[in-house]
Amino acid sequence: MTTATTDAAKPAPGPDELANLLVIGLVSVSDRASSGVYQDGGIPALEEWLNGAITTPFRVETRLIPDDRATIEATLVELADTVKCHLVLTTGGTGPARRDVTPEATLAVGTKEMPGFGEQMRQISLHFVPTAILSRQVAVIRESDDRATAPHATLIMNLPGQPKSIRETLEGLKDDAGNQVAAGIFAAVPYCIDLIGGPYIETDSAVCKAFRPKSAIRNRAAATPL
Ligand SMILES: Nc1ncnc2c1ncn2[C@@H]1O[C@H](COP(=O)(O)OP(=O)(O)OP(=O)(O)O)[C@@H](O)[C@H]1O
Numbered sequence: 001m002t003t004a005t006t007d008a009a010k011p012a013p014g015p016d017e018l019a020n021l022l023v024i025g026l027v028s029v030s031d032r033a034s035s036g037v038y039q040d041g042g043i044p045a046l047e048e049w050l051n052g053a054i055t056t057p058f059r060v061e062t063r064l065i066p067d068d069r070a071t072i073e074a075t076l077v078e079l080a081d082t083v084k085c086h087l088v089l090t091t092g093g094t095g096p097a098r099r100d101v102t103p104e105a106t107l108a109v110g111t112k113e114m115p116g117f118g119e120q121m122r123q124i125s126l127h128f129v130p131t132a133i134l135s136r137q138v139a140v141i142r143e144s145d146d147r148a149t150a151p152h153a154t155l156i157m158n159l160p161g162q163p164k165s166i167r168e169t170l171e172g173l174k175d176d177a178g179n180q181v182a183a184g185i186f187a188a189v190p191y192c193i194d195l196i197g198g199p200y201i202e203t204d205s206a207v208c209k210a211f212r213p214k215s216a217i218r219n220r221a222a223a224t225p226l
């Protein structure tokens with residue numbers, strides 16, 4: 001399923017932009033949402049947050065799947081290697097229950113582990129719920145070894161299943177005066193995507209300031225140097 005961004009305020013990408021368009025995979029992992037017991041809230045919450053935070057044109061590719069390890073692995077591989085997503089966000093299946101296997105599936109398809117994302121998500125989430133430590137969320141890079149095509153790499157990150165946790169972990173926590181109390185993990189995503197060869201991502205700093213070293217900043221108005 002492909003969903004173009006629908007924000008009318010953003011201009012439609014031209015042909016050059018389309019060739020290097022940022023592609024984000026969104027995967028909701030939930031037995032009950034995928035079987036229709038309840039309506040999926042994960043993908044809508046991810047889309048809503050990304051549409052408010054990212055000012056670079058992008059499109060999303062969405063998947064709603066059950067908590068089945070083989071299905072999760074196949075979905076992540078397809079989104080990384082065939083769809084050529086630059087970023088894949090999963091939601092759900094990170095807890096301790098028997099059916100929670102999203103971290104195992106993610107680690108199985110990764111070529112590099114990125115432990116800082118999981119560590120920071122648990123730190124942030126402790127500001128919201130004491131059960132944050134129950135989330136075993138991980139992040140990895142999957143580097144394509146397909147020699148027939150240009151090298152490609154994808155950052156894959158697990159978020160918890162509660163739809164409200166999506167904003168909490170990506171954006172972090174601000175106090176009443178708007179000061180950042182806990183940095184959201186998305187602040188580090190644009191520079192990570194730069195480093196793995198993806199498109200330059202700009203964000204709305206009122207939602208999420210993208211941090212890059214000074215030497216990596218192309219548009220000084222859009223990002224804050226370290
Ligand atoms: N995709 C989703 N859409 C809407 N709400 C969800 C979704 N995933 C989880 N939730 C909510 O968060 C709660 C805890 O999520 P958790 O991932 O632990 O669910 P679960 O018990 O593993 O069940 P399932 O995999 O069937 O969603 C759920 O009981 C539900 O209220």
Ligand SMILES: Nc1nc2c(c(=O)[nH]1)N[C@H]1C(S)=C(S)[C@@H](COP(=O)(O)O)O[C@H]1N2
Pocket residue numbers: 091092093094095096100124125128129131132133134135136159160161162164165166168169
């Ligand atoms: N930010 C945030 N993190 C959170 C939560 C939350 O509500 N907000 N819920 C916690 C709970 S209750 C659980 S069980 C774990 C795992 O959730 P999952 O199995 O839905 O991925 O995430 C934890 N992390």
